[in-house]
Amino acid sequence: MKTSMATVCISGTLADKLHACAEAGFDGVEIFEPDLLAAPESPEEIAALAARLGLTLDLYQPMRDVEGVDEDAFRAVLRRAEAKFRLMNRLGIDLVLCCSNVATATVDDDAVSADQLRRLGDLAAGYGIRIAFEALAWGRFIDDYRRAWRVVELADHPAVGVCLDSFHILSRRHDPAAIADIPGEKIFFVQLADAPRLSMDVLSWSRHHRLFPGEGDFDLADFTARIVDAGYSGPWSLEVFNDTFRQTDARRTARHARRSLRWLEDAVSRTLTDAPGGLQMLPDSAAPSAVDFVEIKAEDTSAVEELLGQLGFTPRGRHRTKPVTLWTAGRARVVLNEQHARGWEPRLAAIGLEVDDAEAVDLRMLELHVPRAYRRTYATEERLDGAVAPDGTEVYWAQAADEGEPGWVAEFEHGGPEAPTAIEGVDHVSLSQPWQAIEEATLFYTAGFALRVDSSTEVPGPQGLVASRVLGSPGGEVRLPLNVAPPILAGERAALPQHVAFRCADVRALARAARERGFVPLAMPGNYYDDIAARFDLPTEAVAELRELHLGYDQDAAGTYLHFYTRTIGEVFLEFVERGGSYAGYGAGTAPVRLSAQGRR
């Protein structure tokens, strides 16, 4: 499988873009005309740079409004096209994207469009160039790939074929089944983009909200498999217009883009019963079965230790070779790390996940070119494999222990045995994301760890809406809500603190016991409890107890959610939750109140 990407997908100058694509491991690029126009380099220099970087120049795009016009207008088209064909010869590109007419079409007639494409094909052939004709979703007359193919079939010229773009086809919900009717050798090019299902005009949707494969709602595996099945063997090329990607670092976006194609290759291999030899699946791995540990890092972690002690965690000792301590409660393990943290306030630095096949995850990360996390490990210590998530959090994985505690716990010395506790384990870990990292983070967790997107929501905070997307394992053993702060706050590191929620058998008893040890919960306002009394049919004493203990409460048809928060220390806070029935949410009704209370700290 040959990979390519349109230069419009990433930021910077054309030369920057070529370097970024080459570094990320793409085989080629599509040259987006405005990028060339703005470049100071001549076409020959661009061709030479691409050659040196080992990139093929697969396509020149776009040429607009070439068919469905009257003869006068078509003469101007031929004049313009010839100038561009000469330019393409200088670039050494032999394929041009012509999209269906939007602006100047006056003739709604397949025969006329076919005739004009045929004559354009004749001209192109003289320059050794072929034409890939694409139906734009908002084309004036031709807005459906099936009609574009009909016109190309009518044109019946060896230099004229179609370009299939997943966005234009799937956004309009056109049935991709008819791809099977197109001979593979007449599919000259394929452009791939995912997108969230949005109800908005398709042009704005296309211009601003496309995503890389695996991050949106389109079934790209099915779409691409149909094209492979039809016999297409050209590049899989990304054409993703997205406001975020255009603003972020080109090298980073290119790596992210390349990773999405690796994910797609895997998905297509699994879709096809008879995948061509070049396509490779990723190693199989199931979703993680538990959170192994969470790590909080700071120059001085004492304030966190005090809190953990009040909440019934047991200090299990200091690591043999590092200034790191371990606190546990049930299956919840909190690592406090004071190494290389000068000047840091407490922050969530890493999480560990238990997996059924650590080697498979390792290979997946390798195939996906995810940057690795490094931990110094001595011969007598367990090796820890990890990757750096897009937001900088280190995510480690380890084989799930058959029973009891994982082996690495024995590396901690001078601690006592665990005291009895109502805490059972980690319920969820909320990771606040920089706004430009949320899509990349989604792919990191889905492709790398086989987590899936459970739900998306928006929570109003005092400074704007917080967008939240929950990644989880199918059984709910691992839940990672990813939160994005409003743009105005997104630049501030601790604008949205991260938090770890622990699951307990009896959160009321835990709250009372903690209070006796001096714990002060995040204070919830009285009006919140008046509202609980109005909304839910609870006994007066039950509401009074919630109020007394500063507990949050939610219920839905599936069950109940009872929880409280600690204050924020540095950039992190803790939550303790009790789930009743099969309640699967996160107390969304309480979150705005919590955000306000935290704003008052």
Place this chain on the structure above:
Amino acid sequence: MKTSMATVCISGTLADKLHACAEAGFDGVEIFEPDLLAAPESPEEIAALAARLGLTLDLYQPMRDVEGVDEDAFRAVLRRAEAKFRLMNRLGIDLVLCCSNVATATVDDDAVSADQLRRLGDLAAGYGIRIAFEALAWGRFIDDYRRAWRVVELADHPAVGVCLDSFHILSRRHDPAAIADIPGEKIFFVQLADAPRLSMDVLSWSRHHRLFPGEGDFDLADFTARIVDAGYSGPWSLEVFNDTFRQTDARRTARHARRSLRWLEDAVSRTLTDAPGGLQMLPDSAAPSAVDFVEIKAEDTSAVEELLGQLGFTPRGRHRTKPVTLWTAGRARVVLNEQHARGWEPRLAAIGLEVDDAEAVDLRMLELHVPRAYRRTYATEERLDGAVAPDGTEVYWAQAADEGEPGWVAEFEHGGPEAPTAIEGVDHVSLSQPWQAIEEATLFYTAGFALRVDSSTEVPGPQGLVASRVLGSPGGEVRLPLNVAPPILAGERAALPQHVAFRCADVRALARAARERGFVPLAMPGNYYDDIAARFDLPTEAVAELRELHLGYDQDAAGTYLHFYTRTIGEVFLEFVERGGSYAGYGAGTAPVRLSAQGRR
């Protein structure tokens, strides 16, 4: 006219919001329930704070899903409602907004909804409370204000009336004519929001993109006039959900909001032939007839002077009492100001506009509560009236001179008479805006100066899309493109430099003459000229001349645009343009190339 605003419109805690609304001059507020829930103050404290600030509490909102349900569900509604009515008594609020059922409606029957509203009205009346029923645009069964009124009419209860919300009515393009069928005393409340016409699902549109009156595409003057005509005399209340306003400073947004209601009052007064006594027009004023001057400020303006000299401007001397110099060319006047600018790189600090009635503009600005700009003025100098635009630019206005130069030019001494020049005047001034200021800036120029929105577009730059909205006078004498940088750059002051474009009779001659005086234009890439040759049917020599002089070129059906740019100095650059025919644009095709070239500086 009594003014009000929902607390959801602005950021911060409930107490912050009350302070901000009071300072901005609102008469009252609607209490948005989630704001109360998150507040640490008791309802009695909130009531007392509002009383001290002189704010009435006009409405409690929203109460959801109260009608169209089965009897079991309705019993739960009554229980919930009674708890909220008790809360409202504690707040001292006697009006509650009930919106049409979205989530729990099972009965699509006006008689059932009316019966339930009647029984709710009975309960409310016992607490001295009235119910304003509103049709949400996305209500399950009731999604049209005409049906909401039918149900209220059927309910026939003194404590039950309607709430009319401009967004829910105008977003669905429901004809507002039927407002005339509702007796004024049954319109219990009115909520106002403007919005851009967007093709997206109405719920997302409503939640994220509402605007204050005068900033969107709705005809709010007509809508509000109909309500006044129907006999409504309650508050005009703003309910604007908008991601930007929720993130910006509450005091600033509140002032901006209050200003939009003053604009609306004027527009309604002009719409009604027989406006009630309380409504006041703003003083009449025509749009500005010219740019009087532009002012560039820096610790050292020498680099700008050198450039102006090369481009044929004449130094007209130093100001009598300030370290300020004047350069002119035709009707273009550039003031260079070195006062109180320590450490500043050159930036566009002020513009002056010529108006036909300076006193009227002065009064409008006063009525709109726009912050004023201050200039020290001695007895022998002309007084300069100005306001501070939302982006911080000072905008001055002065009576247009009958003929010749304005009087203030005589305050500059030791300069010579103006040399002959091809420059005629200022063509346009591009003001880059922080992303959170663009809406407020639009209202500032339309309400304050009677400019109008001419066009909106997006220009791709190397770091993302630049949104551009052009404000202009009807005859095109004054044109102010407002540009918004992509969010990632928006925090950097000079991310998008500001620029002044000067109109010339012969831009080729100007470019040649400037070159002879040592001027070096912003370099345009060769590929740009290859594209011009391909796109336009120009003689080879003409393209060669463009290339030689680094001129940009555009043409449309109306005419041609020929122009060149200077390099950027500090935060500002200059452009020189020649318009052929009645070309009304700004060379949008060249802008991306220019943005790239500037990125290379």
